[in-house]
Structures are given as C-alpha cells and as structure tokens.
Amino acid sequence: MVEEKPHQKYTEKEKKEIFNSEFMPHIRSMYNFGFRLTFDRDDAKDLVQDTYLKSYRFIESFQKGTNAKAWLFRILKNSFINDYRKKSKEPSKVDYQEVETYYNSDEVDRQITPDLRVESLKDMIGDEISNALNSLDVDFRTVIILSDLEEFKYEEMAKILDIPIGTVRSRLHRARNLLKEKLSEYAKSMGYNKSNV
Amino acid sequence: MSKPNNPFLKEDGTKCTCMDMLQQMLDSEVTNEQRDYFKQHLDNCMPCYKTYDLEMTIKELLKSKCCGGDVPPDLIIELQAQINQKIST
Numbered sequence: 001m002v003e004e005k006p007h008q009k010y011t012e013k014e015k016k017e018i019f020n021s022e023f024m025p026h027i028r029s030m031y032n033f034g035f036r037l038t039f040d041r042d043d044a045k046d047l048v049q050d051t052y053l054k055s056y057r058f059i060e061s062f063q064k065g066t067n068a069k070a071w072l073f074r075i076l077k078n079s080f081i082n083d084y085r086k087k088s089k090e091p092s093k094v095d096y097q098e099v100e101t102y103y104n105s106d107e108v109d110r111q112i113t114p115d116l117r118v119e120s121l122k123d124m125i126g127d128e129i130s131n132a133l134n135s136l137d138v139d140f141r142t143v144i145i146l147s148d149l150e151e152f153k154y155e156e157m158a159k160i161l162d163i164p165i166g167t168v169r170s171r172l173h174r175a176r177n178l179l180k181e182k183l184s185e186y187a188k189s190m191g192y193n194k195s196n197v
Numbered sequence: 198m199s200k201p202n203n204p205f206l207k208e209d210g211t212k213c214t215c216m217d218m219l220q221q222m223l224d225s226e227v228t229n230e231q232r233d234y235f236k237q238h239l240d241n242c243m244p245c246y247k248t249y250d251l252e253m254t255i256k257e258l259l260k261s262k263c264c265g266g267d268v269p270p271d272l273i274i275e276l277q278a279q280i281n282q283k284i285s286t
Contacts, residue, residue, distance in 0.1 A: 012284050019280060024273075031268045045272050052276050056283065118254045129255075129262045147224060148259045154226055173220055179255065 008060045015059050022068040023055055029150055030072055036145050037080050039134065047084055051076040070152065074160045077142070116180055120187035132182040140175035147172055204230045215245050223252050 010018065030051060034044035054075050055062070062071055133141060146152045146160065157168045205213035205221065213221070215238075221227050222235050239246045 016280070016284060027273065028268050031272070032264055032266055035266055036263070041266075041269070045269055048268075048272060049276060049279075053279060056280055116251060118251055121251070121254050121258060124258070129258045133259065133263055144259070145263075148256050149264055151225065154224065169220070169224070172224060176223070176252065176255075180251075183255065 008063060010060060010064075014064075015056070018059060018062070018064055019052075019056055022064070023052065023072060026069045026072055027052075029069065030076055032149070033073060033076060033145060034080075036133070036141065037138065038084060043084060047076060047079060050079050050083065054079065067156065069150075070156045070160055073146070073150070073152075077160055116184040116187055120190065121183065123190065124183070124186065128183065128186040132179055132186065135182055136175060136178055140171065140178055143168065143172045144175050144179060204228065204234050215242060219245060219248060219252070222249065223256065 027048065030048050031044055034047040034051075035041060038044050038047060051072060055072055058075075062068065133144060136144065142161070143157065146157050152160065154165045154168050158165045161168065163171075203212050205218045207213055207217070218231075218235055218238070221231070227235070239249060
C-alpha cells in the first residue's frame with residue numbers, strides 16, 4: 001500500500017509528464033531489485049508492472065521533483081511483502097528471528113573472520129558474487145542491494161524499509177559480514193586459503 | 198606537522214573506533230573532511246587498509262556483476278499502453 005495521503009493536484013498532462021520523466025528512468029534499477037527479490041524474471045516483471053501502475057494511481061501522493069527513486073523502491077518493497085513474498089518460490093532457508101538474534105550477539109564479530117583475500121575475489125567470475133548475494137536472507141539481501149547497488153543513504157533506506165536508521169546501520173553491517181562469510185566459503189572451495197595466498 | 202583532529206565522533210562526543218569509521222566509509226555516510234582523514238588514517242593502520250581494500254573490492258564486484266539484466270522490452274511497451282489507457286478513460 002502507498003500510505004501517503006494525496007496532497008498534490010496534477011492535470012492528466014502533468015501526471016503523464018511526471019510518470020515519463022521522473023518514474024520511468026528508474027525502471028532498470030526497479031527491475032533488477034524485483035529480480036533480486038523474487039529470483040524469477042516473470043515475477044520481477046509483474047512486480048515492476050504493479051509498482052508502476054500503483055505509482056500512477058497514487059501519483060498525487062508524490063511531490064514533483066522529490067526523490068522518485070526512493071518512493072518507487074518503497075512501493076515495490078511493500079508490494080513484494082504484501083503480494084509476492086507469501087507465494088514466493090524461494091524456500092524458507094533460515095529462521096529470520098534466529099539469524100537476527102545470533103547476529104545481534106557479541107560473538108558475531110569474533111566468529112566471522114573470513115579467510116578472504118582480494119586476490120581470490122578477483123578470480124571469481126561473477127556467478128559466485130551473485131550466488132553469495134542471493135543466498136542471503138531477504139532482509140539482509142535488501143540492504144546490500146539498496147546500499148551497494150543503488151547507493152541509497154541511511155535516511156532513504158530507513159524510509160524505504162520502515163525501520164530506524166540505527167537498524168539500517170546494524171543490519172547492513174551484519175549483511176556485509178554474512179556476504180563475506182559466503183564469499184570466503186567460495187574462495188576456500190576454489191583452493192584459496194591462508195597458506196597459499 | 199601536527200596530527201589532524203579526528204572528525205569521526207559518536208553522539209556522546211567520544212571518538213569512533215576503526216570499525217565505526219570503516220562502516221561509515223563503506224556506507225558512504227561521511228563528509229569530505231572525514232573522508233580525507235580516513236584516507237590518511239589508512240597510511241598508518243594496516244588492519245584498516247586491508248579490510249577497506251577487501252570491502253571495496255566486494256562493493257565494486259557487486260556493482261559490476263549484480264546490476265545486469267536488461268528490462269524486457271515488452272514490459273515498457275505494456276506499461277505505456279496501460280497508462281495511456283488510464284489517461285483516455
């Protein structure tokens with residue numbers, strides 16, 4: 001749902017102008033976000049289509065010239081949670097509460113000391129990076145996408161995700177550690193370890 | 198030459214740790230002054246240098262390997278058609 005109450009009044013011509021000049025330029029990022037959430041090109045397409053139709057329906061909640069990208073990402077994220085997550089083909093890999101509790105503990109920084117080197121990362125062909133990102137629980141995956149792929153700031157991410165800035169910061173920190181852990185496993189499987197680097 | 202003042206401060210006024218500074222740098226949540234200070238700090242702190250180098254490599258790889266996938270052309274066509282239909286009704 002788009003929660004903001006309408007507070008603008010636009011003519012049909014203005015609506016179309018805003019849609020084409022402020023919303024459509026983000027379609028590539030939106031599609032990538034949809035795909036990284038659903039892992040399915042058809043679902044990503046449907047999700048993006050729904051998001052854009054909602055954005056047009058609620059366009060009077062959007063103030064022309066403000067942060068259209070963050071607004072669209074927020075709608076897509078909410079649509080994913082409300083409409084797609086329930087029927088997602090992705091099996092539930094982890095108990096989120098368990099993960100959150102573990103990664104809130106003091107043990108985490110001591111335990112996660114990935115045996116990972118820049119040299120081993122540079123030998124990864126791309127699938128490993130993508131698979132490592134995809135293997136993260138959706139909440140951790142989302143903050144990495146928003147920060148590292150889309151370059152959103154803490155404040156924008158907090159609005160997109162409806163969580164406090166402090167939670168954005170700590171979740172991002174944990175997500176980076178999880179990603180390194182996963183990449184470290186790939187590096188080990190490729191034969192990299194401390195003794196030969 | 199005197200050492201520059203650390204511009205990374207916590208809300209309570211105490212200095213940030215190396216981990217705090219690293220995270221702010223990685224998340225691009227720094228001022229120009231903080232960025233300059235951190236770059237100088239890297240010259241004197243090997244653990245920070247190594248961690249920052251590794252983390253930035255991961256960030257660059259993510260950006261280059263996980264942003265692909267062209268938008269299906271029919272998605273744009275269908276969307277434009279649906280919007281035009283809404284306008285005409």
